[in-house]
Amino acid sequence: MSTVEKQPAKAGRETILVIEDDRSLRRGLAMNFELRGYRVLTAEDGDEGIKLAFDAGPDLIVLDIMLPGFSGLEIVSALRDKGRDVPVLILSARGTTDNKIEGLDLGADDYLAKPFALSELLARVEAMLRRRRVEKSKKARFVFGDLTIDVDGRRAALRGREVDLSAKEFDLLALLAGSPGKAFRRSEILDRIWGYEFEGTARTVDNFVLSLRQKIEADPRSPTFIRTVRHIGYRFR
Numbered sequence: 001m002s003t004v005e006k007q008p009a010k011a012g013r014e015t016i017l018v019i020e021d022d023r024s025l026r027r028g029l030a031m032n033f034e035l036r037g038y039r040v041l042t043a044e045d046g047d048e049g050i051k052l053a054f055d056a057g058p059d060l061i062v063l064d065i066m067l068p069g070f071s072g073l074e075i076v077s078a079l080r081d082k083g084r085d086v087p088v089l090i091l092s093a094r095g096t097t098d099n100k101i102e103g104l105d106l107g108a109d110d111y112l113a114k115p116f117a118l119s120e121l122l123a124r125v126e127a128m129l130r131r132r133r134v135e136k137s138k139k140a141r142f143v144f145g146d147l148t149i150d151v152d153g154r155r156a157a158l159r160g161r162e163v164d165l166s167a168k169e170f171d172l173l174a175l176l177a178g179s180p181g182k183a184f185r186r187s188e189i190l191d192r193i194w195g196y197e198f199e200g201t202a203r204t205v206d207n208f209v210l211s212l213r214q215k216i217e218a219d220p221r222s223p224t225f226i227r228t229v230r231h232i233g234y235r236f237r
Contacts, residue, residue, distance in 0.1 A: 014129055015039045017056065019049030019063035019072065020091070029062060032118060033125075046070030053079060055195040058086060060129055062121075065092040065103070073106055080107035082191045083184075087128040091116070142177050144236075147216055147225060149177050156216070163215050168193060172208050173216070176226060176236035183229040209234055 016038045020026040030040045043049035047069035065072040090103045093114040100111045142149040146159045156163045186202040213220040
């Protein structure tokens with residue numbers, strides 16, 4: 001990889017998380033991403049990386065397979081098991097076909113073998129982020145009967161009147177409404193809304209659902225939108 005890619009293109013302020021134990025490569029990637037306008041977070045091992053991956057909400061993750069602590073493949077597997085759809089680009093010196101298939105099967109979006117050309121890596125990252133922007137734009141506003149949810153504006157309105165929601169209440173509503181019909185386990189909701197290391201219980205989720213129902217349901221005891229899935233959690237109808 002060359003040190004700096006010349007004439008960097010402008011980009012939005014998406015956040016890229018780089019998980020790489022090679023210090024020089026980690027710093028080189030961070031410098032080039034920052035030159036192109038991205039916000040960059042870095043981790044030098046898998047333990048720090050998995051925490052940032054869950055808690056910092058990056059728009060894209062670039063990670064090595066061979067890491068101290070959690071491996072890159074274990075991080076990808078954990079993200080997908082918890083329903084996180086953040087794009088992941090794997091970097092690895094292990095460039096065999098079997099390694100690539102394993103990473104992609106676990107849910108990685110792309111795979112680049114070391115050594116690589118910086119221009120190719122940057123092109124792949126930008127392509128992945130463009131796809132993510134399109135996907136996010138499709139999910140920016142939901143309308144369900146009398147309920148409207150503006151994800152970008154972090155507002156919800158019921159019959160044209162704005163609903164007063166806390167930050168966590170809105171996050172919970174946006175999560176459920178973003179995948180209507182999907183049954184979310186309480187543990188998954190805790191991980192995605194409160195973070196990977198949050199020590200709350202399923203009762204935390206129940207309390208927030210109860211509060212949401214009181215604000216958006218005509219009859220909270222017989223909810224139309226947020227339905228209970230017995231022995232599992234909740235889904236948005």
